[in-house]
Amino acid sequence: MKVNHYEAVTQQSVEMEGPHGCRVRWLLGERDGTPNFAMRQFEVAPGGYTPRHSHPYEHEVFVLEGEGIVVENNQPHQLKAGDVVLVKPDEIHQFRNTGGTPLKFLCLVPNSATGKQATVAPECGTE
Amino acid sequence: MKVNHYEAVTQQSVEMEGPHGCRVRWLLGERDGTPNFAMRQFEVAPGGYTPRHSHPYEHEVFVLEGEGIVVENNQPHQLKAGDVVLVKPDEIHQFRNTGGTPLKFLCLVPNSATGKQATVAPECGTE
Numbered sequence: 001m002k003v004n005h006y007e008a009v010t011q012q013s014v015e016m017e018g019p020h021g022c023r024v025r026w027l028l029g030e031r032d033g034t035p036n037f038a039m040r041q042f043e044v045a046p047g048g049y050t051p052r053h054s055h056p057y058e059h060e061v062f063v064l065e066g067e068g069i070v071v072e073n074n075q076p077h078q079l080k081a082g083d084v085v086l087v088k089p090d091e092i093h094q095f096r097n098t099g100g101t102p103l104k105f106l107c108l109v110p111n112s113a114t115g116k117q118a119t120v121a122p123e124c125g126t127e
Numbered sequence: 128m129k130v131n132h133y134e135a136v137t138q139q140s141v142e143m144e145g146p147h148g149c150r151v152r153w154l155l156g157e158r159d160g161t162p163n164f165a166m167r168q169f170e171v172a173p174g175g176y177t178p179r180h181s182h183p184y185e186h187e188v189f190v191l192e193g194e195g196i197v198v199e200n201n202q203p204h205q206l207k208a209g210d211v212v213l214v215k216p217d218e219i220h221q222f223r224n225t226g227g228t229p230l231k232f233l234c235l236v237p238n239s240a241t242g243k244q245a246t247v248a249p250e251c252g253t254e
Contacts, residue, residue, distance in 0.1 A: 001199040001220065002213040003206070006189070027211045028187050034213065036237040037164045039187050060155050060166050062133070062189070062233060072128040079130070084154045086129040086161065093128065106189060108235060110163040 002032055006041050014042075014050070018120045021048025021097070030111055037110050044068065044095060044103040052094035055118040059093070060108045061085035067099030079103075092121045129159055133168050141169075141177070145247045148175025148224070157238055164237050171195065171224040171231075179221035182245040186220070188212035189233045194226030206230075219248045 009025040022044050029038040041064075044050065052071065061070075063083040069076040070085055071094040079085070079095075087093045097103035131154075138150040149171050156165040168191075171177065179198065188197075190210040196203040197212055198221040206212070206222075214220045224230035 001197070001204070001215065001218055002211075003197065003204040004211050005207075006209050006211055009211075027189075028213050032213055033215060034187065035185055035216065036239075037187065037235065039189065039211065039235070058162055060161065060164065060235070062154075062166065064191075070128070070130065077128070077130040080132075082133050084129075084131050084133055084136075084166065086155050086159055088128065088160060089162065091128055106233070108164065108166070108187070112163075 011043070016051055016053070016118055016120070018051030018053065019049065021045030022050055030114060034111065037108055040107050040109070042095070042105050042107055044097040046097050046100050046102070049096040050094055051118070052092065052121045053118045054090050054092045054121060055113065055116060056089050057110050057113040057116065058089050059085065059087035061087065062106045064104040064106065066097060066101050066103035068095060068097045068103040070095050138170070143178055143180070143245055143247070145178030145180065146176065148172030149177055157241060161238065164235055165241070167234050167236070169222070169232050169234055170229045171222060172229060173224050173227050176223040177221055178245070179219065179248045180245045181217050181219045181248060182240065182243060183216050184237050184240040184243065185216050186212070186214035187235045188214065191231040191233065193224060193228050193230035195222060195224045195230040197222050
């Protein structure tokens, strides 16, 4: 068993093309001995966003704090604390903070995602 | 993509031997098309607890609200909002609410857990 507070885990930069004001903590992952999936926690600063991208694995997301949107292709869905999002494999998606405080969410991925390349979607009229 | 608030999901009883004051919401699972793992949300009433049990799959837990303990065999670990717990396969564990408000947490399991039998641990002196 491992018990830890999420704020005790070091924040890292998001290592791919396209994010802005976005930090990640790997709360649980293969180095902890997770057999199947990893738990990460993201913080997106006001005005910030994750890359608009897709990948061949899913996200299971739980919004902890803040306000924002998740964009599905070009369709925005409002987000607030307590919202749950399933991003299916290969769906183009982006999380954006539209509020004045950090947007914090959990985002879980299968272990098979580790090291897999994500595809950054072309910015075709979304901004 | 699926977007939903966790409180919009119906609470169910916990269908196994041994829980007290414990309800569950299946936020995301195989019926939603999750390829690998399921997200559930538990609420344990003041004084309540999950079964003291083990099973051949892991839990990845994030505490949302309230106060309690997670018991690892007979060793308690304090829990508060923001705590993260990895319960490895076959570890005997129990979550108990020791506060005055509901203890709310996310608990994710692999899809392979669906329908698998858990083993309720004998109550050998823990209560």
